[in-house]
Each structure stands twice: as structure tokens, then as C-alpha cells.
Amino acid sequence: MADKADASPSDLIDGRIAELNDWRGETLARIRKLIHEADPEVVEEWKWRGVPVWSHAGIICTGETYKAVVKMTFAKGASLDDPAKLFNSSLEGNTRRAIDIREGEKIDEKALKALIKAAVALNMEKPAKTRRA
Template identity: 80%
Template sequence: MSKETAGSKDTEGQGSASALIEAKIKALDDWRGETLARVRALIKQADPEVVEELKWRGVPVWSHAGIICTGETYKNAVKMTFAKGASLEDPSGLFNASLDGNTRRAIDIHEGDRIDETALKALIRAAVALNLS
């Protein structure tokens, strides 16, 4: 059994997922690209061992012993969907979308929203801990 190393996975032979995520951020060329880049940086700060992947037609996915979260971009929001969000404590109230789901929870970030970096990194660390438990 091989152990996956930190970093990025090759996606369908098209280059590293990290490079493809970088290209996606640059292609957005607006507040959504800046926001996705900031979220990505915070995820890497919170978990230096995170693995970047692209799934579901180019959606950035961050994993560590399972999916932590995705980073979807829409016209009016950047959505961070936490795969096991319903099982995470959210004392800062970051989750503001997909609140009725049995498993997932999401954070919709809109243009001009301020990201509570400390709370987001704590949530990411909690997601990793849950995956490792």
C-alpha cells in the first residue's frame, strides 16, 4: 500500500493539480480569484501537509486523510464546502450555507466579505483532526 505524499496530485495527465489551481485563480482575474487564492493560502498555512486535487470538472479539493473542503467559484460567491462540516464545531459561526445538510456545511464568501483567518484556520485544523480520527 503506498502512502500519498503532501503536495498535489497529477490530474488526468494534465499536470499537477497545484499548477491547474493556480491557472484557475489567474483565469478568474477578479475578486473571486483573489478570494480563492487567499483561501488556498490559509488552508496551506493551517495544514502544511494538505494535498491539492482537482475533481468534478475542475473543482479545487484540499485533502488530508480524506477531503477537508472544496473551493467552488460562482458568479456571486466563492464557496468552501467542508465534506464533514456537520460534524465540526463552528464556534465563530463561519458556516453560512448548506446548513440543512446531514453531512456537509459550507461557507459562502461574497465580494467585500472579510475572512476571519484565525477562525477559518481553526476550522480547517478541526476538519483534518476529524479525518484522522
């Protein structure tokens, strides 16, 4: 890979997946694939010193990795319907909601794709405000 300063967000995410080299990397790669399948126009970003971010008219979700979980945090999760009850973390806030995926847990791919599509639709309906410098 090129120098980190020159690397694209997609290259940096590839690097994170490779460096994890365990179930967390596999899970992050699986989530990433599902996000791209649900929204082929998704934009990959790398923010906050090393957090993979997927956006479309605003942030859809982030993919953070910790020792025991891979956490998908949906920026506007509190505003999304979650009929499959995927959200299992950060439930107390007014804005974000998260899904903690632990080693060996199966991902409900159909429900996750529906949640991603709903997040994109919400972003398109209410695009993120651009900050003024």
C-alpha cells in the same frame, strides 16, 4: 502552463485563480494560502471537472467559484464545531457545511484556520474509507 492533461492539481488551481482575474480569484488564492498555513501537509486535488479540493486523510474542503460567491464546502462540516459561525450555507444537510464568501467580505482568518485544523483532526480520527474497485 503545460497541457491540462499533464498539469498537476496545483497547476490547475493556479490556472483557475489566474483565469478568474477578479475578486473571486483573489479570494480563492487567499483561502488556499490559509489552508496551507493551517495544514502544511495538505494535498491539493482537482476533481469533478474543475473543482479545487484540499485533502488530508480525506477531503477537508472544496473551493468552488460562482458569479456571486466563492464557496468553501467542508466534506464533514456538520460534524465540526463552528463557534465563530462561519458556516452560512448548506446548513440543512447531515454531512456537509459551506461558507459562502461574497465580494468585499472579510475572512475571519483565525476562525477559518481553526475550522480547517478541526476538519483535519476529524479526518485523522475517522479516515475516509477507500472504495473497492
